[in-house]
Amino acid sequence: xxxxxxxxxxxxxxxxxxxxxxxxxxxxxxxxxxxxxxxxxxxxxxxxxxxxxxxxxxxxxxxxxxxxxxxxxxxxxxxxxxxxxxxxxxxxxxxxxxxxxxxxxxxxxxxxxxxxxxxxxxxxxxxxxxxxxxxxxxxxxxxxxxxxxxxxxxxxxxxxxxxxxxxxxxxxxxxxxxxxxxxxxxxxxxxxxxxxxxxxxxxxxxxxxxxxxxxxxxxxxxxxxxxxxxxxxxxxxxxxxxxxxxxxxxxxxxxxxxxxxxxxxxxxxxxxxxxxxxxxxxxxxxxxxxxxxxxxxxxxxxxxxxxxxxxxxxxxxxxxxxxxxxxxxxxxxxxxxxxxxxxxxxxxxxxxxxxxxxxxxxxxxxxxxxxxxxxxxxxxxxxxxxxxxxxxxxxxxxxxxxxxxxxxxxxxxxxxxxxxxxxxxxxxxxxxxxxxxxxxxxxxxxxxxxxxxxxxxxxxxxxxxxxxxxxxxxxxxxxxxxxxxxxxxxxxxxxxxxxxxxxxxxxxxxxxxxxxxxxxxxxxxxxxxx
Amino acid sequence: xxxxxxxxxxxxxxxxxxxxxxxxxxxxxxxxxxxxxxxxxxxxxxxxxxxxxxxxxxxxxxxxxxxxxxxxxxxxxxxxxxxxxxxxxxxxxxxxxxxxxxxxxxxxxxxxxxxxxxxxxxxxxxxxxxxxxxxxxxxxxxxxxxxxxxxxxxxxxxxxxxxxxxxxxxxxxxxxxxxxxxxxxxxxxxxxxxxxxxxxxx
Numbered sequence: 001x002x003x004x005x006x007x008x009x010x011x012x013x014x015x016x017x018x019x020x021x022x023x024x025x026x027x028x029x030x031x032x033x034x035x036x037x038x039x040x041x042x043x044x045x046x047x048x049x050x051x052x053x054x055x056x057x058x059x060x061x062x063x064x065x066x067x068x069x070x071x072x073x074x075x076x077x078x079x080x081x082x083x084x085x086x087x088x089x090x091x092x093x094x095x096x097x098x099x100x101x102x103x104x105x106x107x108x109x110x111x112x113x114x115x116x117x118x119x120x121x122x123x124x125x126x127x128x129x130x131x132x133x134x135x136x137x138x139x140x141x142x143x144x145x146x147x148x149x150x151x152x153x154x155x156x157x158x159x160x161x162x163x164x165x166x167x168x169x170x171x172x173x174x175x176x177x178x179x180x181x182x183x184x185x186x187x188x189x190x191x192x193x194x195x196x197x198x199x200x201x202x203x204x205x206x207x208x209x210x211x212x213x214x215x216x217x218x219x220x221x222x223x224x225x226x227x228x229x230x231x232x233x234x235x236x237x238x239x240x241x242x243x244x245x246x247x248x249x250x251x252x253x254x255x256x257x258x259x260x261x262x263x264x265x266x267x268x269x270x271x272x273x274x275x276x277x278x279x280x281x282x283x284x285x286x287x288x289x290x291x292x293x294x295x296x297x298x299x300x301x302x303x304x305x306x307x308x309x310x311x312x313x314x315x316x317x318x319x320x321x322x323x324x325x326x327x328x329x330x331x332x333x334x335x336x337x338x339x340x341x342x343x344x345x346x347x348x349x350x351x352x353x354x355x356x357x358x359x360x361x362x363x364x365x366x367x368x369x370x371x372x373x374x375x376x377x378x379x380x381x382x383x384x385x386x387x388x389x390x391x392x393x394x395x396x397x398x399x400x401x402x403x404x405x406x407x408x409x410x411x412x413x414x415x416x417x418x419x420x421x422x423x424x425x426x427x428x429x430x431x432x433x434x435x436x437x438x439x440x441x442x443x444x445x446x447x448x449x450x451x452x453x454x455x456x457x458x459x460x461x462x463x464x465x466x467x468x469x470x471x472x473x474x475x476x477x478x479x480x481x482x483x484x485x486x487x488x489x490x491x492x493x494x495x496x497x498x499x500x501x502x503x504x505x506x507x508x509x510x511x512x513x514x515x516x517x518x519x520x521x522x523x524x525x526x527x528x529x530x
Numbered sequence: 531x532x533x534x535x536x537x538x539x540x541x542x543x544x545x546x547x548x549x550x551x552x553x554x555x556x557x558x559x560x561x562x563x564x565x566x567x568x569x570x571x572x573x574x575x576x577x578x579x580x581x582x583x584x585x586x587x588x589x590x591x592x593x594x595x596x597x598x599x600x601x602x603x604x605x606x607x608x609x610x611x612x613x614x615x616x617x618x619x620x621x622x623x624x625x626x627x628x629x630x631x632x633x634x635x636x637x638x639x640x641x642x643x644x645x646x647x648x649x650x651x652x653x654x655x656x657x658x659x660x661x662x663x664x665x666x667x668x669x670x671x672x673x674x675x676x677x678x679x680x681x682x683x684x685x686x687x688x689x690x691x692x693x694x695x696x697x698x699x700x701x702x703x704x705x706x707x708x709x710x711x712x713x714x715x716x717x718x719x720x721x722x723x724x725x726x727x728x729x730x731x732x
Contacts, residue, residue, distance in 0.1 A: 160625050161626075167622065168635065175548075178574075185575070185600070186533075186578035
C-alpha cells in the first residue's frame with residue numbers, strides 16, 4: 001500500500017521520457033500520455049480513499065534509516081489535491097488532443113507539449129506529496145521548469161516577452177526559497193516537515209517568526225497573493241489555451257497548499273491572522289477591480305484567478321477548522337472551475353477568432369453549446385446558488401462570522417463584494433461576447449487603445465484601424481473532441497455541487513487533521529525520533 | 531555554533547550584487563544576477579552546515595570530526611537546478627535577440643493600452659473647448675510609455691505621425707488621407723518606432 005505513494009510522481013516522469021522518445025510518432029505519444037494520466041488519476045483516487053480510511057500513508061524512499069531519507073506523505077489534504085489536479089491535467093491533455101493538426105503545428109509543437117505537461121504533473125504531485133521542505137522545493141522546480149517551457153512554447157515574440165517576466169519572478173522566488181531552506185536548516189538542523197514540527201517550537205520566537213515569514217513570502221509569490229500578484233495576469237494569457245488552463249488550475253494552488261501545510265504543521269501557534277486577512281482582502285479587491293477593467297477574456301480570467309486566491313487566504317488566515325475546511329473545499333472547486341473557464345475561452349477563440357470583447361459578438365446565436373459551456377462555470381465562479389462556488393463561499397463566510405471581530409467581518413463583506421463584482425465581470429463577457437450582435441464596426445475605445453496583443457504591434461491608423469491586426473480565421477464548427485472534453489469538465493464542476501456534502505465533510509476531516517497536526521507527525525516519525 | 535564571518539560576508543556580497551543585476555532590463559545581466567545570487571545562497575548553505583570538518587565517509591573520518599554532508603547534497607541539487615536555469619535563460623535571451631534585436635524585458639502591452647485609454651478619456655473632455663481644430667494642451671503630444679510627453683508632430687510636415695486619439699481634432703496636415711499610411715512610424719507602437727530599439731526610449 002505504501003508503494004502507491006510515489007506513483008503519482010514516478011508514472012508521469014517515466015511517461016514523459018517515453019513520450020519524448022516517441023516524438024516522431026504523435027499517435028503513440030498521445031496514447032502514452034493518456035494512459036499515464038489515467039493511471040495517475042486512479043492511483044490518486046486510491047490514495048484519497050485509503051488515507052481517508054487509514055490516516056496518512058508514508059513512504060520513506062529508499063528505506064534509509066528513518067529520519068535521514070526522504071519521506072513522501074499522502075494525507076487527506078494532499079491526496080484530495082492530487083485527485084483534483086490529476087483529473088484536471090488529464091482533461092487538459094484530452095482537450096489539447098482535440099485541437100486540429102493545423103492549429104497544433106502553429107501553437108503547440110506536440111512533440112514537446114506532451115512530455116512537458118507530464119513533467120509538470122509530476123512536479124505538482126511531488127510538491128503535494130513532499131514530506132520535507134527540500135523535496136517541496138524540488139517539486140516546485142520541476143513544475144516551474146515545465147511551466148517555463150510551456151509558457152514560451154513556439155517562442156513567438158509575445159510569449160518570449162511574457163515568459164521573461166514569469167521566469168525572472170519565479171527565479172527570484174526560488175532563490176528566496178533556498179535562503180529560507182538554509183535558514184531553516186541552520187536553525188533546526190533538519191528539513192523534514194514532521195521533525196521540524198517537533199523542533200521549531202523550541203526555538204526563540206523571533207527566529208520562528210523570521211522563518212515563517214520567509215516561507216510565507218516564497219509561497220505567496222507562487223500563489224500570487226497581493227502584493228506579489230502582479231506577475232500573473234501579465235504572463236498567463238499569452239500561452240496557448242490548454243497551457244493557460246493548466247497553469248491557472250494548478251500552479252497557484254500548489255502555493256496555496258504549501259501555505260496551508262507550513263502554517264498548520266510547522267507554525268501551529270503563530271497564526272499571523274491579521275497579516276493574512278489584510279493580504280486576503282487586498283488580493284480579492286485589487287484582483288477583481290483589475291478584472292473589471294479588462295476587455296480581453298483571458299486577461300480578465302487571470303485577474304479573477306488572483307482575486308479568488310484571496311478567498312483561500314481568507315480561510316487560512318482564520319486558522320480555525322471551519323476556515324481551513326472552507327479554504328480546502330474552495331481550492332478543489334476553484335481548480336476545476338478556473339481550468340474549465342480557460343478551456344472554454346480557448347473554444348471561444350476558435351469560434352470567434354479572438355478573445356477580445358471588443359471584437360466578439362453574437363456567439364450565443366452562433367453557437368448555443370458554447371454559450372452553455374461558458375455560462376455554467378461562469379455562474380459557478382461568481383457563486384450563484386446552488387453551484388459549488390456558492391457552497392465554498394458560504395463555508396468561508398460562516399467561518400468568518402464564527403471568528404467574529406472587526407477584521408473577519410470586514411473580510412466577509414469584502415468576499416461578498418468580490419463575488420458580486422465577479423458576477424459583474426462574467427456578465428460583461430456574457431453580454432458583449434454572447435448576446436450583443438456581432439458588429440462590423442470596431443469600438444471607439446478599441447480605436448484608441450489599439451489591439452496590440454493580437455496584432456503584434458499593429459498600428460491603429462486612421463484609414464484601416466482594425467484590418468492591420470491579423471484576425472484569426474473563424475471557424476464555423478468547433479472541433480468535437482474539444483467540445484466533449486470541455487463539457488465533461490463543466491459536468492465535473494456541476495458534479496462538485498452534487499457531491500458537495502461528502503466533499504465538504506472530507507474537507508472538514510482534513511482540516512481537523514492538519515489543525516490537530518499530531519496524526520501527521522506520528523505517521524511520519526516513529527516514536528522517540530526527534 | 532558560531533557562524534563563519536567570512537562566508538557570511540561573501541554570501542551577502544554575492545546576493546547583493548545579484549539582486550542589483552536582477553533589477554536590470556537586459557536578460558543577460560539578469561542571468562549574471564541569477565548566477566551571482568544563487569552562488570551567494572549556496573555559500574549560505576555552507577554557513578548553515580556549521581564548522582568545516584573531514585570528509586563524511588565512515589571509516590575515513592571519526593564521526594565527531596565529519597562536516598555535515600546534508601547541506602552539501604542540497605547545494606549540489608541547487609547547482610544542478612541553476613545550470614538548467616542558465617541554459618534556459620540563455621536560450622530565452624537569444625530568442626529575444628533574434629526577434630527584437632535586443633534581449634530586454636519589454637513592458638506589458640495591455641498595460642500600455644489601458645494607460646492610453648485613460649489618457650484618451652482625459653483628452654476627450656477637453657476637445658470640446660477647441661473649436662478651431664487645433665490640438666489643445668493635452669492633445670498636443672502623445673505620451674510614451676513612461677508618461678513623458680513626446681514632442682507634438684508638426685502639423686505641416688507631410689509625414690507627421692497621426693495623433694492616435696485625435697480623430698475629431700486632426701491637425702490640418704493629416705486631414706487628407708495618406709496614400710501609404712501604413713509605412714509611418716507609429717507613436718502607438720509599443721515596441722517603439724521601428725528604427726530604434728525600445729530600450730533607448732526608456
